[in-house]
Amino acid sequence: MPSNDEYLKSSKIAVFGVSPKRRTFASGVKDKLENAGFEIFLIHPDAPEGWYADLDYLPEKLDSVYIATSRKNASIIVDNVIKSGARKIWLQYGAFNNDIIEKCKSAGLETYTGCLMMYIPNSGFPHSFHRFLFELFKGKQ
Secondary structure: OOOHHHHOOOOEEEEEOOOOOOOOHHHHHHHHHHHOOOEEEEEOOOOOOOOEOOHHHOOOOOOEEEEOOOHHHHHHHHHHHHHHOOOEEEEEOOOOOHHHHHHHHHOOOEEEEEOHHHOOOOOOOOHHHHHHHHHHHOOOO
8 A cells, every 4th residue: 555645746636525615624625735736626516616516527637536525425426536537535534434445446546544634745733743643653654
């Protein structure tokens, strides 16, 4: 399994879980990724101007997808990701279970799980400390 740092070698990432109506955890991830220089494509079925309803509507094919939704929605999104040809998928805590992970891996996706904030460059405290503790007690992933 590749290290979690490998995921962020893509400069463009499709993000599921940002809401046009309220602030979500994915909104914070989106902000940190943009501040770190990543190009972000927001995906939401009720896409407002500048967002995309589905991966099929993106102006280009992307390698990396980030999902911070419910497991129910994530399972449906994973089907779309597989169809899109993306290679890397990050599933935020709460967006996956063993069945979803197995679906991703069976489809040949590089599958990453956990808190992406720990790996975004210059994400600052408490994320850098969270990563330190995670690697100290669970090991580098």
